[in-house]
Amino acid sequence: MAETEREMLPTDCAIIHEIYDNGDAQEQFEYELEQALEAGRSIIIIEPSRLGDETARWITVGNCLHKTAVLAGMACLVSPWMLPAKATNFVSIPFGTASVACATLYGVSWQFDPCCKYQVEYDTRSLARLPLHTLTTATPVVLVRREDKYRKTLHNVIAGLAAIYLTYKFYHWCAQ
Template sequence: MNLVHTYLVSHTPGKVSGDFGRWITVGNCLHKTTVLADTTCLFTPLALPLDYSHYISLPTGMLSLACCTLYGIFWHFDPCCKYLVEYDTYRLSRLPLRTLTSSSRVVLVLKDDLHRKRRHNAIALAALVYYVKKIYELCAV
């Protein structure tokens, strides 16, 4: 871990470190949920018979759309989305955390997320195209 790219937010009276940690964790959870739901939406028709696949792919597509919308509105342009909360005890043990007087602390690690955002957008676009196509087919019948 490069210490230049690691930022430490210590506990303050306003519980800023916990708020940052929760905000980043929720954003990352929304991102991962979107990617998993998109992947499920796209690959369910390959794994199940076409007559039954829309019972799984359409709800996961709707979940993905909801999570992607929330992520896009609240986290996509937020500078906090470039950080991850560090939980790895080995990496945390290598940092000079002993100098802090507070026992409550959050370690934020700056990550390059360009490839992650490209992959996220490509999967979301493919799932959206499939979702719209499937809705059109179901409504046309």
């Protein structure tokens, strides 16, 4: 690595280089990514397009589950105050169920995955600070570590409140 490249790289950055030096290159790329994720690197640059695309999709699905849990939970909790009483159940129950299901699926599949602590970086100003011109690919996937404690707390609280609301509704239906 050239001296100027070292100066430009953040100290806690990992680059998964696309070097095919043996028959198990894809497995080697995955191993290097897993090591970087487990080490908690602040920035991970993935050159191999297949691995980068798979990782970006995995993060996108996790983000979608999180956002769905939050938005559906909010719709469930707000609908009793915003809609007529006859329409409330048709909105709050499906949205509440979706919120609880998404939060549960996220908790089971993503919560303990080290990849959930990362987001794909798309900001060109942030990307311009990285030495991407030294890579062998023109379209690397850049992962940036972000604190997700508040994000997880938000969707768990909202999904929990939606679950309490659903339990309350079903209790009233059974009690009648």
